Amino acid sequence: MGGSVSCCISPRESPKNHRIELELEECPFTAEDVSEDTGTYLQHISDRELPDELAHEANPSDHPRATTLFLNKSQTDVREKRKSNYMNNVSPGLVMRKYSSCSTIFLDDSTVSQPNLKNTIKCVALAIYYHIKNRDSSRTLDIFDEKKHPLSRQKVADDYFAVNPEHKLIYRFIRTLFSSAQLTAECAIVTLVYLERLLTYAELDICPSNWKRLVLGAILLASKVWDDQAVWNVDYCQILKDIAVEDMNEMERHFLELLQFNINVPGSVYAKYYFDLRSLADDNNFGFLLEPLSNKRAQKLEAISRLCEDRYKNLSKTCLRKSLSADNLGAVKSTKAILS
Template identity: 80%
Template sequence: MGGSVSCCISPGESPKILRRHVDLDECPITTTEDVSEDTGTYLQHISDRELPDELAQEANPSDHPRASTLFLNKSQTDGWYLSTMFVIVYFYLIVFFFFIVREKRKSNYLNHSSPGLLTKKFSSCSTIFIDDSTVSQPNLKSTIKCVSLAIYYHIKNRDSNHSLDIFDEKKHPLSREKVPDDYSVVDPEHKLIYRFIRTLFSSAQLTAECAIVTLVYLERLLTYAEIDICPCNWKRIVLGAILLASKVWDDQAVWNVDYCQILKDMTVEDMNEMERHFLELLQFNINVPASVYAKYYFDLRSLADDNNLSFPLEPLSNKRAQKLEAISRLCEDKYKDLSRSAMRKSVSADNLIGIRNSQAVLS
């Protein structure tokens, strides 16, 4: 049986997600059964540890599937100015389309009332365009664009500049070039963020699924560590999330020394230290449920629609059509097999209606 611990800190003062380190001198130990003989430190039982708050879990989008993603909320908080401009533009568009519809009705009336050739056209195109992006196989280029846009909105609409020294680019530069004096003030553009992520993904040959997991880890870090991604730390935070996502997601992960060949002025020791701090701040929670992954994918699609970043449409080729037809036939055969097995079970159960159970005598 483990010993009980009495602490001077009330439960209401403990944070929801990030558990702070408590000084052991202020928390007297009532028994000495759980004190290590080698180090003399108190070993806390798993049963004595604090359970995460359910409300905090539901508020964390990287852990709970029903919580709204942070980047989607950041993209929708651009201020009253943009809302007012949207209303004005929307009003002028209504007026513009009103005159277009009026002129079109007038021209259609003149064409139908006067004799001549028919002006109505019928579609004779046999080409079918499909979206070459699914939740299991997203489009790489479009996904990286959406992830970089989500990071851009995180930086643009941040609440503060709270950061940590391990992610500060001034204290831990990624290259030998001199960091500008205004590196912590000027917000990076979307193209700069996209170019940075695209270089890492193309050089390391990472997949689009890894980009989605990178965004999950990034928002989990911001929530757990209670920091903000800002101009002074966005490169190292994104790099740390990519490092962790590539090792968790890909079967053949890229080593840290391989990333040093991409970022030639960065040392392996610095990269290892940053990765270790990243994992500690995540509390070693690297699990990404399928529901959370799907939520981030569809929220990225919504972000793309709101910013006119449509996923590419490709014409349906004969090879792709045959593949889709084969998949549909396979699913149809499986459905027929399941229905047949269900019918057999129901028939076998009907035969048991007239059977009576024999009586048994228990001695």
Template identity: 75%
Template sequence: MKNYETEPFTSPWNSLKKYSSCSTIYIDDSTVSQPNLKNTIKAVAFAIYFHIKNREDNHTLEVFDEKLHPLSRETVPDDYDKRDPEHKTIYRFVRNLFSAAQLTAECAIVTLVYLERLLHYAEIDIMPSNWKRIVLGAILLSSKVWDDQAVWNVDYCQILKDIAVEDMNELERQFLEMLQFNINVPSSVYAKYYFDLRDLADANELSFPLEPLSKERALKLEALSREETLDRISKPLLVRSNSLDGMTTNPRHSVAIIS
């Protein structure tokens, strides 16, 4: 297995320029109960936006293609693979999943770790045709590694109502295989992502949490990303959790930041 911490990376957004459309993002604060969650998600969405915008090529895989594996019954536009998504589009997609599944700000950062790790290991690019499914796969995995009460794949089917649980399971399985089952997130890696995201937030006039991770949470993260968690999440998830009970929902050459 590769040592992910020692591999060289150059961020696609090292020069952090202000994104002029930032002020056009609309937030529904009633969907975000955790302090700093919305701006953490905004910063992660910026990182994804710049990955798409600054990609060097268009390498992808079938499992992530939205035309072949649509997330809804709506007709996929003919130019689905041509138009780069706006930052606010990425933000709203991630925000809806995090809000409905009650995920945390830390989970958003781990999502970006897994997303960038996938781009590097699988040697693919994130682009208009695949970004939603890549982001979804990263969220599926990070929510099970990080959150106290994991959200099962069948729960996400209640958020994305037109996608089958079998598709979710296969997406997660292939995502995990492409990561070479490396779900380990050392606290040092988390901290590096945190500080890069804070710089990105500052460049786009967003506030950001003052502390990257408490010692207790850092130790918990390392414990949760060990082998016993891998054993749990690599098995088919067929039993529904109660994590969404009672909830109403509305609906490589790309490179990593640091680790």
């Protein structure tokens, strides 16, 4: 028909495809492992790493599509509460819940970039509470055992490993550390990410005997990774006056080794944990305080959004910046100073 290959020839009768079929009969690999161009076995790197990739997606602290562990742990109690409310004819929602309308928009002061500190710590403490209450077992290590490595001089109770702490106790412990070290709400979210990553990597459980030291180790690491001005271990010894800095250093080393030194937290994973914490707050009926959106609050939100955009633009310019050659040195201008 004017082409180099006649349209009447079957594709299976092509010498090239016939050669590939003969090699497939002799080769133990599948057809996907054979290159159509060379006819030889060529395994792609993604095929070799497929099992690791599947395990990676199953870990919520590494992959944004996997559901967080604490949200799964809380669903048992949430279902029981909803069933109890249904049987007792109790409204599951808040009596004073507010809804947006065409004329009024209700928003809280918490965003992904700047979460509310108090509410975030409450949600993180609640997530840890559900981890302890609905744990599958009590797998732990001696380095995190509070009996063997106490955080204070007070005597540890004999049944310390069997009594689950209340949500208020966990909240006060975390709030004391964040208030004394002046940590941010973003650091609390990263702390929860490191905790769930440790549980997955090291196959441990948060239980009454180790929750304080696990939380302390996660806060130590999160404050150094997230905050520009990190708090040193000796500074935490001033908050927890009865713990030695050598013990703090050893616990941090074990924490990093169990994390396999994976301290990276992608933005997608951070955002997933933030919104799952908000869902946890709604399920437990202590949602964030809603207020009408005024002009002042709208301008504040717009300023925060503009600041994030400027940071992204500056980062892009920095990555694309080119060095000057010797011919253009005379064209360099001095930067104007801004006096405030």
